[in-house]
Amino acid sequence: MRILQLSDTHIERTAGPDRHGVDPTESLRLMLGELRHQRDVDAIVVTGDIADDGAVESYAIARELLGEFAARMRVPLFFTTGNHDDRAAFGKVLGSGHLAVDGSDLARTVLSSAEGERAAVSVVRGYRFITMDSLVPGEVYGGLSDAQLDWLHDLLRTSAQRGTILAFHHPPIAMDVDIQRTFGLRNPRALGEVLHGSDVRAVLTGHFHLQLLGLLASVPVWVCPAVVNRVDLTADWNTERIVRGASASVIDVGGAAGPLFHTLHARDPRAHETLSERDEDQVMDFIDARGRMR
Numbered sequence: 001m002r003i004l005q006l007s008d009t010h011i012e013r014t015a016g017p018d019r020h021g022v023d024p025t026e027s028l029r030l031m032l033g034e035l036r037h038q039r040d041v042d043a044i045v046v047t048g049d050i051a052d053d054g055a056v057e058s059y060a061i062a063r064e065l066l067g068e069f070a071a072r073m074r075v076p077l078f079f080t081t082g083n084h085d086d087r088a089a090f091g092k093v094l095g096s097g098h099l100a101v102d103g104s105d106l107a108r109t110v111l112s113s114a115e116g117e118r119a120a121v122s123v124v125r126g127y128r129f130i131t132m133d134s135l136v137p138g139e140v141y142g143g144l145s146d147a148q149l150d151w152l153h154d155l156l157r158t159s160a161q162r163g164t165i166l167a168f169h170h171p172p173i174a175m176d177v178d179i180q181r182t183f184g185l186r187n188p189r190a191l192g193e194v195l196h197g198s199d200v201r202a203v204l205t206g207h208f209h210l211q212l213l214g215l216l217a218s219v220p221v222w223v224c225p226a227v228v229n230r231v232d233l234t235a236d237w238n239t240e241r242i243v244r245g246a247s248a249s250v251i252d253v254g255g256a257a258g259p260l261f262h263t264l265h266a267r268d269p270r271a272h273e274t275l276s277e278r279d280e281d282q283v284m285d286f287i288d289a290r291g292r293m294r
């Protein structure tokens with residue numbers, strides 16, 4: 001099972017540079033152009049922050065570009081929500097978030113919850129793909145509701161033929177960086193209890209705009225770098241530097257050594273140019289303003 005993962009496309013309905021000076025649609029086009037030589041891909045997963053502005057028009061752009069690419073590869077396409085996304089607009093354009101090659105909705109099971117979270121299950125070549133919704137409306141950080149964790153727990157009682165891939169936006173792992181610890185998934189322990197002893201082979205996430213691998217209940221957790229830009233940790237500790245450069249991941253799940261995770265970078269003569277920086281005080285102010293549990 002080979003998965004192409006993209007994350008954090010941050011599409012905006014109006015063309016042109018975003019607040020960091022990058023056109024997100026162009027960044028996605030560039031990345032998809034660079035991914036055209038990938039072979040034997042079985043599925044494409046896009047882990048949230050699809051639209052920066054949560055607008056229907058932005059999801060339509062993402063669906064058109066990614067849908068065309070997936071159709072050319074003849075593989076299904078999965079989307080999850082992120083903190084920038086809007087559940088209603090996402091659902092209007094992407095349905096359950098699980099799209100078959102012909103564009104129809106592929107999901108076998110969809111969570112129905114009071115909050116309208118976008119969570120669904122499909123099966124591809126014997127692997128079960130479960131997408132969940134870690135969006136907490138109005139917040140940068142994420143969480144998985146009890147409704148979703150109970151639903152996941154029920155699903156995982158039965159093993160899939162070849163294993164399960166779980167995808168959502170906010171990483172349940174973090175380095176010792178304040179911004180990661182504050183704005184990741186707030187309830188990793190509860191998720192770990194559900195994953196313990198299950199057939200989940202990999203957890204695919206995004207949100208941090210960098211690549212990172214860790215374990216949760218012995219399950220590999222991958223943080224896919226972003227399409228729109230990159231967070232550069234060579235900056236001074238607890239400051240933030242955002243640089244230019246689109247990336248994606250290729251993941252080989254089966255095989256003796258799997259899961260294998262690799263990062264693909266789009267060639268861009270301006271890659272690594274600094275787009276924005278926040279010093280330690282500015283980072284602390286941001287954490288104080290947005291990181292509090294309300």
Ligand SMILES: [Fe+2]
Binds near residue numbers: 082208
């Ligand atoms: Fe995010």
